[in-house]
Amino acid sequence: MTRTLPGPTDHVVVVGAGLAGLSAALHLLGAGRRVTVVDREELPGGRAGRLDLAGYRIDTGPTVLTMPDLADEAFAAVGDSLYERVELIPLHPAYRACFADGSSLDVHTGADAMAAEVERFAGAAEAAGYRRLRDWLQRLYRAQIRRFIDANFDSPFGLLNADLARLAALGGFGRLDARIGRFLSDERLRRVFSFQALYAGVPPARALAAYAVIAYMDTVAGVYFPRGGMHALPRAMAQAAAAAGADLRFGQTVTRLERSGERITAVVTDSGRIPCDAVVLTPDLPVTYRLLGRRPRRPLALRHSPSAVVLHAGTDRTWPRLAHHTISFGAAWHTTFDELTRAGRLMSDPSLLVTRPTATDAGLAPPGRHLHYILAPCPNTDVGPDAAAWSDIGPRYRDSLLRELERRGLQGVEASIEEECLITPADWHARGHAAGTPFSAAHTFAQTGPFRPRNLVRGTQNAVLAGCGTTPGVGVPTVLLSGKLAAARVTGVPGRKSPRSHPSPTGAPAERAGAPAPAHLRVPSWSGGVGRGAAAVPPAHEAPRNRLTAAQEPSASSPNSPAATRRSPLPGSPPADPTAPASEGRTG
Numbered sequence: 001m002t003r004t005l006p007g008p009t010d011h012v013v014v015v016g017a018g019l020a021g022l023s024a025a026l027h028l029l030g031a032g033r034r035v036t037v038v039d040r041e042e043l044p045g046g047r048a049g050r051l052d053l054a055g056y057r058i059d060t061g062p063t064v065l066t067m068p069d070l071a072d073e074a075f076a077a078v079g080d081s082l083y084e085r086v087e088l089i090p091l092h093p094a095y096r097a098c099f100a101d102g103s104s105l106d107v108h109t110g111a112d113a114m115a116a117e118v119e120r121f122a123g124a125a126e127a128a129g130y131r132r133l134r135d136w137l138q139r140l141y142r143a144q145i146r147r148f149i150d151a152n153f154d155s156p157f158g159l160l161n162a163d164l165a166r167l168a169a170l171g172g173f174g175r176l177d178a179r180i181g182r183f184l185s186d187e188r189l190r191r192v193f194s195f196q197a198l199y200a201g202v203p204p205a206r207a208l209a210a211y212a213v214i215a216y217m218d219t220v221a222g223v224y225f226p227r228g229g230m231h232a233l234p235r236a237m238a239q240a241a242a243a244a245g246a247d248l249r250f251g252q253t254v255t256r257l258e259r260s261g262e263r264i265t266a267v268v269t270d271s272g273r274i275p276c277d278a279v280v281l282t283p284d285l286p287v288t289y290r291l292l293g294r295r296p297r298r299p300l301a302l303r304h305s306p307s308a309v310v311l312h313a314g315t316d317r318t319w320p321r322l323a324h325h326t327i328s329f330g331a332a333w334h335t336t337f338d339e340l341t342r343a344g345r346l347m348s349d350p351s352l353l354v355t356r357p358t359a360t361d362a363g364l365a366p367p368g369r370h371l372h373y374i375l376a377p378c379p380n381t382d383v384g385p386d387a388a389a390w391s392d393i394g395p396r397y398r399d400s401l402l403r404e405l406e407r408r409g410l411q412g413v414e415a416s417i418e419e420e421c422l423i424t425p426a427d428w429h430a431r432g433h434a435a436g437t438p439f440s441a442a443h444t445f446a447q448t449g450p451f452r453p454r455n456l457v458r459g460t461q462n463a464v465l466a467g468c469g470t471t472p473g474v475g476v477p478t479v480l481l482s483g484k485l486a487a488a489r490v491t492g493v494p495g496r497k498s499p500r501s502h503p504s505p506t507g508a509p510a511e512r513a514g515a516p517a518p519a520h521l522r523v524p525s526w527s528g529g530v531g532r533g534a535a536a537v538p539p540a541h542e543a544p545r546n547r548l549t550a551a552q553e554p555s556a557s558s559p560n561s562p563a564a565t566r567r568s569p570l571p572g573s574p575p576a577d578p579t580a581p582a583s584e585g586r587t588g
Contacts, residue, residue, distance in 0.1 A: 002152040002493070005462050009278045009490045010034060013267045015254050015291075016282030018046020019476060020466040022237035023074045023483025024280045029244040030077030031491040036274055037238075037246055038267065040253040044238035046282070047438055048476075050231040054419045055366035056314040059230040061438070063355045063373055064325065066217040067477040068224055071233060074480060078244035085236040087227035089360055094223035096323035097192050098408070100331035100349075106323070107192060109222045122186040133183035133193065136170065137216040143167045144213055149472045152485050152493075153450035172210035179209035191329055193219065195351070198377060199475055201305025201442030203337035208445060217477060225324065225360045249274075257291050262461045278462040280486050284440065285453060285469040287432045294459045300446060302453070304380045305439035305474065306340040307425040311374040311398055314419035318356060318370040319410050326354045328408055340377055344384035346397060350404060352376050369418070376401055381425050381436035390426035390436075398422050440468040448473070455486055464489045 012028050014021045017039035025035045043050060048061040065088070072082040082088075093106035105121045108114040111134055119127035147163040171179050176197055180190050194204035196214035226232040242248055249271075257279065258266040267274045281288045285302075289295040330336065330349035339345045355373040358365045365371045376397075381387050402414040425436030434440070441447050452473060455465040466486035468474040473482075 002158075003154050003456065003489070004492050005278055005464065005490055007263065007277070007462060009462070011036070011276050012278045012280060012490060013038065013274050013276040014280045014282070015039075015267060016046055016467070017041070017044040017234070017238060017248065017250065018282060018467070018479075019048055019234055019237070020468070020479045020483040020486070021046065021280065021282040022234055022241060023071075023480045024282070024464075024466050024486045025241045025246050025483075026074040026080075026237065026244070027077045027484050027487035028280075028490060029241060029246060030079075031487065033490065035241070035246045036249065036276070037241065038249045038252050038254060038269055038274065040251065042251045043235075044248075044250070045231055045234040048230055048234050050229070051312070051421060053312075053314065053421060056312075056369070056371055056419055057229055057231075057364045058312045058314075058371065058421065059357070059373070060312075060421075060423070062230055062476050063357065064218070065224045065226065065230060065233065065476060066221055070477045070480045071237075074237065074484065075240050078240060080240040080243070082233075082236065085240065086232050088224040089227060091223045091225055091324050091360065093323055094218060095192075095325045095327055096321075097188070097327045097329065098321070099188050099329050101188075103188065104321075105188070105192065107219055109220060114219070118189065122189060126184060126186050126189060129183040129185070130189070133180070134220060136183065137212055137220055140167070140170050140172060140210070141213050141216045141220075143170060143172070144210060148210075148449060149213070149478065150481050150485070152455065152471060152488060154454075156450045158450055167210060170209075172208065174209045175205060176207040176209045176211055177204040179212065180204075187333075188329075191333065192327075195327065195329075198306065198337075198340075199439070200473070201303075201341075201439055202444060203334075203341060205334065205337070207443075208448070211443065214475065217475075223325070225357065227361055229357060229361065229364055254291065257293075257463075259293075259460075262459060264460065264463055278464070278490055280464050280466055280483075280490070282465070282467040282483075284433050284467070285465075286434050288465055288469075289457075292457055292460055292463060294457055296453065296457060298453075302434070302447065303442045303444055304382055304435035304437050305442045306377045307380045307384075307428060307435070307437035307439070308423075309376045309378050309394070309397055309401070309425075310423040311401065312421040312423075313372045313374065313413075313417045314365060315370050315372060315413070315416040316368070316418055317412065317416045318358070318372070319413075321409060322354060322356045322359070322372075324356055324359045326356070328352045328354060328405075340379055341383065344379040346378055346384075346393075347376065350376050350401070352401070352405070354405075374401060374405070378425065381429060384425075387426040387429035387436050390424040394422055394424040394426065397424075434469075439474050441474075443473055455482070455489060 011034045014025050014035060014037045017037050021037060022044060025037050028035050051058040051060050068082060068088055075082045093108050095107040097105045097107060106117055108117055115127045115130055118130045143163050143166040147161050176194055180194050184190050193215045196218055197204045197207040197211050199214055200207060200211050238248060252269040252271045254267055254269050256268045257264050258268060264279045267276055267279060281291065329351045332349035336347050336351060339347055353375040358371045385393055405413050428438050429436040453470050455470045457463060464486040466482045468479050470482060471485055472478045
């Protein structure tokens with residue numbers, strides 16, 4: 001039995017309207033709590049933000065959605081449904097991998113389709129190895145999901161369960177690269193199933209094999225894209241929360257927490273004071289600890305994941321070789337990870353993620369135009385150049401990346417750009433992200449499971465943490481779970497429910513994890529009214545303020561939209577000092 005908050009928890013204030021905060025809010029509402037959500041931005045989303053730039057609708061955060069049933073679990077808590085609010089489009093292929101030798105591989109999530117592609121690419125023996133690998137990934141996921149990923153820990157003794165033995169028997173405590181090599185000998189294929197370790201901030205040669213569970217999510221469970229962009233997910237979550245009675249307060253910066261002994265009694269914003277019985281804090285860890293006035297002691301300082309340079313480019317053309325997600329691998333591999341995590345240098349032979357969302361949803365760009373998102377991993381500001389240095393490095397690195405893409409077959413890419421937004425570690429730093437990285441603390445062994453910063457902080461009885469810096473970690477699925485786990489600290493663990501079956505495009509029941517969501521469902525228009533699942537509606541004398549309405553749907557003409565200029569800054573960026581109050585009230 002894991003710990004829950006002592007004392008009253010009738011009214012919970014959630015600081016941050018990102019995926020973690022909204023997940024927590026929905027689970028709390030479903031358990032009958034009264035919930036207020038406060039965020040400094042004018043729209044929900046947190047890291048999963050939106051930039052409108054001259055008709056281009058740009059997701060400023062994650063571009064890959066896996067495990068949608070974990071999101072639907074939050075909707076289901078209030079009797080709602082992700083699949084009725086958001087049209088999820090399965091991506092086929094999930095990725096296209098392009099290699100320095102000119103070869104390419106389409107990554108399919110269907111077993112037969114992928115086996116056939118692997119056989120075409122590398123032969124029958126590798127295809128057989130892929131099938132064995134797929135079976136191992138499925139068993140690895142089943143061994144981890146309920147006891148290690150979707151679980152709160154009060155001490156390392158929480159690891160001692162039957163699934164620990166199963167995980168050990170599966171080789172989960174070996175090294176990822178070596179374990180993948182037991183199934184696949186082709187070095188290019190091994191990259192496809194191990195590059196995901198970079199999401200966790202650890203090179204494949206040093207990452208635990210247990211982190212192949214991310215490859216399961218990407219290559220087995222399926223990759224999806226919400227119609228309207230990834231930002232459609234937090235928008236729908238905020239709408240569902242509003243319909244269930246949440247008080248959503250946007251454009252309010254949290255400046256401090258009022259305390260009485262070990263209890264938080266109120267959340268103070270630049271617009272007023274919000275009394276509370278408990279609080280869920282989702283900003284990045286340094287901001288959260290500063291608000292609490294407490295920082296847990298750790299024997300070793302936190303190590304952070306690499307950061308990223310992202311170029312969002314609105315163009316007048318595209319390139320047929322690009323899928324929705326294309327991974328362009330450089331010839332170097334091991335040296336790349338050394339540069340990113342140890343030497344603190346930019347990649348000399350970069351591996352890049354190029355996302356083309358308009359391949360799936362043309363409405364994200366003006367007619368006849370295309371949107372490209374170019375992500376280049378780079379060192380964080382702890383091991384590489386500091387934030388100030390990026391004002392000079394950023395533009396030069398942007399030019400270098402475009403030249404490299406030209407060399408790799410995207411002829412005319414720089415000349416095609418009409419609008420762009422360049423994001424560097426300086427921008428992440430300015431938004432309060434430790435070490436200038438949006439990927440938070442790395443998933444080293446000493447920062448995983450019960451050893452990761454916990455979602456309870458000693459010295460404060462009624463505060464819970466959520467977001468990528470705490471349990472269970474980085475990534476959209478895990479951040480959604482972090483909100484659920486934070487809510488469980490307030491309400492107690494609910495009984496496990498049987499997953500709802502959603503119709504697949506063929507009419508067959510969907511599997512629990514990664515089954516194709518119905519592609520015919522649509523995102524409804526915003527509504528501020530209380531509808532289905534209206535649990536825990538505030539009393540009439542405390543009418544919710546700042547309900548999410550149609551007026552808050554982002555558009556190119558919105559007064560909150562940045563000017564349509566080249567190299568626009570990240571919207572809503574606070575001052576460069578991450579200790580300033582403007583860095584608070586932010587989701588993690």
